[in-house]
Structure formats: structure tokens, C-alpha cells
Amino acid sequence: MNKGMLVSELRSRYPKALGIRKRLAKGRVMLIQKHIIPAEEAKWAEENKQQAEIVKKYRKKWKQYFAPMEKKIEMLLQQASCYKERKDKEFLQTDMLFCWIAYGFQPDEYLCFELEGKSFAERKEYISDTDRYSYVYSICDISDMQMFLNKIKTYQMFHDFYKRDAVQIRKKSDYGRFEAFVNKHKEFVKKKACASRGSGVELVRFEELGMSVKEYFEKLLRSGRYLLEERIEQGIETACLNRSSVNTVRCVTFYSRQEIMIPYCFIKVGKNGSFIDNGGAGGILVGIDNGTGVLNTDGYDELNRKYEVHPNSKVQFKGFQLPEWEKMKSICVKLAQRMPSVKYIGWDMAYSTKGWVVVEGNMGQFIGQQIVWKKGIKKEVDHIMESIDKAI
Incomplete structure (x- = not known):
């Protein structure tokens, strides 16, 4: 069992006593915000052009904390075409x-939110990766939300909405069950139980593995826990965007006191030859008009490259109509109703x-929404948060 899976498993077993869970969630928020400097100091640095001095001060104080982030930034400066020269x-x-x-803000957020040159107030309009965790822990039960960090448990809870065969590999x-599954499905999707952003997802063609069913099972068992799924056969209505990937809509639900709200949706489209559509895996993100299901922005990837049309299929993004849109939203409302203690969820729908x-x-994120609409949504989300009962 890897570290991520172990942490998720332990948190899912937190005592049922609400007071204990609240204290644990508050502690988690404090830990997340531990390395965020006071807002007054950040504002002063911005207004007086003292950002470099502040970085120097805290790099000395948090030396080990800085090292991994500096590596991330170095990698982005090498990858992003707008920074290379x-x-x-x-x-x-x-x-x-x-x-x-x-x-x-993470480095990819800095790039995609185009934070360079923005003022303190303008930067505060955006939800950062750290803000995201603070929102999630403040409105979601810290134990129940762990289910969404484990693909096996998520499938068990919502299997009737998956409409496809799946089998878990744990013991x-x-x-x-694995043998029966493989005999029925010679091509299937392998997912690491605890992974995100498209990592650990692989299309497997069993006959190309060159090993017996038993040998492959033992190999999986040695390397972790997995969920194997029947491959989704994409409808032609969305396959035309890119046929090699399963193109998915990220539908965000908030469970408020009055209703289940769907304020944001965007679609993730893969590129030719890629099975994964995630922005973090090179896919393209496009905004969707919530009322109509029509794509209403150009596409952007997580290196902030813009696409008016898909680079391979040549389908124009703006104006593309997604099928049965109201039905998709209705399904997401039903899904959210099944987990009232987890008040913010990102559903990937195909x-x-x-x-x-x-x-x-998923426990969701806010990077996709802010990338495609090229604006910060912090005020909007803060307004939504006022209508939601807090967990802490």
C-alpha cells in the first residue's frame, strides 16, 4: 500500500464523533496554510515591489520546503513555449x-491564470490550489470525502451510474472475478486505486501482454491496488472531437441548503493517439454554457496554449453542442444526493x-474553470459557500 492510499484509508476511518472530525479538519486546514505568509505582508510586498526580498526571507526560513517547488518551476520554464526564450x-x-x-498558486496556475503583472487585488480574484483545499475541508466531512481519493470505493458507491463492468484487484x-472479467473483456482500462490527473490510467490489450491471466494478476497484486474497467465505447456525438480518448465533461456540484447547484462545467478533450483527456496529461480544456451544453470558449491546455479548433480532428470548439445536456446535469444531481456530507464534488462524465x-x-479543483474563462471565480465561489452548511 503506497503512502497516498494509506493516508486515505486512515482518514476514512476517523471516529464518527462529529467534534473529533471537525477538529481534524481544522487541523488539516491550518497545516495547508502553514506556509502562506500574512495577507498584509503580501500586499505590502506587491505595492512596494519587494517580492524578491520576501522570497529571500522565506527561502532562508523554509529552505527544505522551497526545494521541490523550485524544481517544479524550473521544469515549467523549460516546457512552456512562452517562457523558453x-x-x-x-x-x-x-x-x-x-x-x-x-x-x-502552483506554477501551472501562475502560467494559465496569467498572473504575471497582476496586482495584489487582481491575483486575489483567483482561487489557488491552497484555497481549494481550504474550501473542501471547510464544507466536506473529512472522513467521507476520502472515498473520492479511492477509485475502488467510488465505483462501489456509484456503480449503477457507471453502466459498465469492473473488478477490483486488492487481494x-x-x-x-478477475479471470472472468479478462475472459470477457480482452481490452480494458486499468486504474490505480489512488491516483489523479490521469496518472495511473492505462488502456490494456490483454493479448499483447504476452503472459497468462494468472501471471498478470500476480503482477498487479505485487504492484498495488487497481480497478479494472470495461472500456467506455464513446458515442459518435463526442467521439468526433477526438476518437482516441474518452472525452469527458467535468461537472461541479455544490450541495447547498436549498438545492444542489451546478455552477461550472467544462470538457476535457484528448489529442490524437492519447487515451487520456486530462489537462494534466496534455489534454485540452474547453468551457461549456451551463444552460445549453454548447461549448463557449476556445480550448486551452495546461501550458496555456490556445486552440480554436482541435489540432487533429479540426472540429471548432466554440458552438459545438453536447448531446442530452439536461440529462447529464440531472444525473450529476442524483449522484450528489447520494453523498450529502461531501458538499463539493467534481464529476467526470462521458x-x-x-x-x-x-x-x-473527484474532490475537484478550480484550475480548469479559471483557465477556460480567463477570470478568477473566488467571489462567485465565496457567494456559493455562504449557502452551504460548514463542516468545521
């Missing part, structure tokens, strides 16, 4: 580090030959 990379690194300790006694199906549920 820049002569002021030292300035960019400093400003990214400042935005990280002042607001909690030796799973072999019989349009298949069987209609809309769940790909998986």
Missing part, C-alpha cells in the same frame, strides 16, 4: 515563488453508446 527567467522564478507563498481472493455515464468522481 525569456531572458528574465530569474524574475519569473521569483514571482512564481512569491505567488506560491503569498497566495498558494488473492479477487482472482476468480457520453457513451449507453448515454451519459460516470467516469469517476
